[in-house]
Amino acid sequence: MTPHYLQLILYKTRADLKVEAARGYMGMLWWVLEPLLYMGAFYIIFAVALKRGGENFVPWLLTGLVSWKWFDTSVRMSLTSISAGKGLMSQVYMPKLFFPAVIVLKNSVKFLVTLGLLLVFLLIYGFPLSLYWLAILPLVGLQLLLITGVAFTISALTPLWPDLKLLMNNVLMLMFFLSGVFFDTSQLQGWLSWLLSLNPMVHVIRAWRDVLLNGQWPDVPGLFYVLLLSLVLLVLGQYLLKRWDRLYPRLA
Amino acid sequence: MTAVLSLEKVGVAFRRGRNPWRGERYWALRDVSLTLQQGETLGIIGRNGVGKTTLLKVIAGIIEPDKGVIRNSGVTASMLSLQVGFVPLLTGRENAVLSGMLLGAPRRQLERNMEELVAFAELEDFIDEPVASYSAGMRARLGFSVAMQADPDVLLIDEVLGVGDAAFRKKSSDEIHRRIRSNRSVILVSHDIGTMRKLCDRVVWIENGVSRMQGDVRQVLDAYEAEI
Numbered sequence A: 001m002t003p004h005y006l007q008l009i010l011y012k013t014r015a016d017l018k019v020e021a022a023r024g025y026m027g028m029l030w031w032v033l034e035p036l037l038y039m040g041a042f043y044i045i046f047a048v049a050l051k052r053g054g055e056n057f058v059p060w061l062l063t064g065l066v067s068w069k070w071f072d073t074s075v076r077m078s079l080t081s082i083s084a085g086k087g088l089m090s091q092v093y094m095p096k097l098f099f100p101a102v103i104v105l106k107n108s109v110k111f112l113v114t115l116g117l118l119l120v121f122l123l124i125y126g127f128p129l130s131l132y133w134l135a136i137l138p139l140v141g142l143q144l145l146l147i148t149g150v151a152f153t154i155s156a157l158t159p160l161w162p163d164l165k166l167l168m169n170n171v172l173m174l175m176f177f178l179s180g181v182f183f184d185t186s187q188l189q190g191w192l193s194w195l196l197s198l199n200p201m202v203h204v205i206r207a208w209r210d211v212l213l214n215g216q217w218p219d220v221p222g223l224f225y226v227l228l229l230s231l232v233l234l235v236l237g238q239y240l241l242k243r244w245d246r247l248y249p250r251l252a
Numbered sequence B: 001m002t003a004v005l006s007l008e009k010v011g012v013a014f015r016r017g018r019n020p021w022r023g024e025r026y027w028a029l030r031d032v033s034l035t036l037q038q039g040e041t042l043g044i045i046g047r048n049g050v051g052k053t054t055l056l057k058v059i060a061g062i063i064e065p066d067k068g069v070i071r072n073s074g075v076t077a078s079m080l081s082l083q084v085g086f087v088p089l090l091t092g093r094e095n096a097v098l099s100g101m102l103l104g105a106p107r108r109q110l111e112r113n114m115e116e117l118v119a120f121a122e123l124e125d126f127i128d129e130p131v132a133s134y135s136a137g138m139r140a141r142l143g144f145s146v147a148m149q150a151d152p153d154v155l156l157i158d159e160v161l162g163v164g165d166a167a168f169r170k171k172s173s174d175e176i177h178r179r180i181r182s183n184r185s186v187i188l189v190s191h192d193i194g195t196m197r198k199l200c201d202r203v204v205w206i207e208n209g210v211s212r213m214q215g216d217v218r219q220v221l222d223a224y225e226a227e228i
Helices: A003-023 A029-049 A057-079 A098-125 A131-157 A163-178 A190-196 A200-214 A220-243 B052-059 B092-102 B107-112 B114-121 B136-147 B166-181 B193-199 B217-227
Strands: B003-015 B025-037 B041-045 B067-072 B077-079 B154-158 B185-189 B202-207 B210-216
Touching: A003 A029, A003 A098, A003 B092, A029 A057, A029 A098, A057 A098, A057 A131, A057 A163, A057 A200, A098 A131, A098 A200, A131 A163, A131 A200, A131 A220, A200 A220, B003 B052, B025 B041, B025 B052, B025 B067, B025 B185, B041 B193, B041 B217, B052 B077, B052 B154, B052 B185, B092 B107, B092 B114, B092 B136, B107 B114, B114 B136, B136 B166, B154 B166, B166 B185, B166 B193, B185 B193, B193 B217, B202 B217, B210 B217
Parallel strands: B025 B210, B041 B185, B041 B202, B077 B154, B154 B185
Antiparallel strands: B003 B025, B003 B067, B202 B210
């Protein structure tokens, strides 16, 4: 990746964010409003209607949701990123990494806004500003790495295997329910617990809760697994995108 | 004379159906050989659907040939494309930077030449308006001016067409002609024999995906004309 394409990725990301803000009358307000509405809906369903959970259920739920949404939206959008860029890539050559990279960056900026909101909410709710919040930065970095790895790999595969798009929609839903957004995965035991722990988002969400809510450092072996998986996916995705670099423009 | 680029027995096969590894193959290009010398304008002539556009895509590095060899002495080659990656909701200025960068021009160069670019496109009063509010002609003018910022070693042109209204059409086609005549290496695709005679140093004739004849402009074009 030459500096030129890096600059191009950044410029395109900024442009896309600007376009999104320009699309409605309320502009950038939506970056705040959208996560609020999203979280509000879950809050109403689980805390008010179903009366689930005990003390601190709402912050616990929101922390999981914010982290999940970043993953989910980025992955969903990168599924179609390369086919959406077909017009562009048949006119000029570009490394195909460009397309998923822009998606991931764009969603990461929006995530940071949401994360800011969440932190403000937690402080107002009464959680103390703790030393453990220092782990936020590496945690953001780790989840970014995971998202990038997944995004590169699936964006490379879907144009050649379009069924992956339908499959991933269901996999993402399953992962959502099994990532511990709604229940405490640490209370499960036996083979089920082992099976769930294969889902990297289980570890990431647990780490977010440890750091932000439980006042403790996250579980290192779990995160090490996430790091390893992310690196493998990152290398694999990059390899595939490079390997089929000049094949994608030919696909219908 | 040094060759900047050469193709030897290049073929490109597409597959029918979605699967790129299965399905019946058909050869859009079968056997094309050509050489581009430093600074010359090489014309490619042939009827519709003989694979001229596919050939330009191969030379631009957008797709890879299925057989044959491309020898490149380390030059960049790209197609002259207009309005690449334009986003309607962005301003003319932002689109100029984005599109220019997609065409390979460095961001700093685009920002430095912006005034000149805007003046050429005759969009001084509108450059900070969203392109969605432009007329088709204004968009074409901006697209052309941006494309002129791209500076590949080998310029690939698919039909020399002016864009916009009569006055701008003249100005834009003059500009392309100026570039073609300059010391740049150009590959020019056209089915207009008149244009070819005027602009090219040598011509390649492609028929059914095969390079049938290559060489002197008059010789090749006369043979081509006799055939069709």
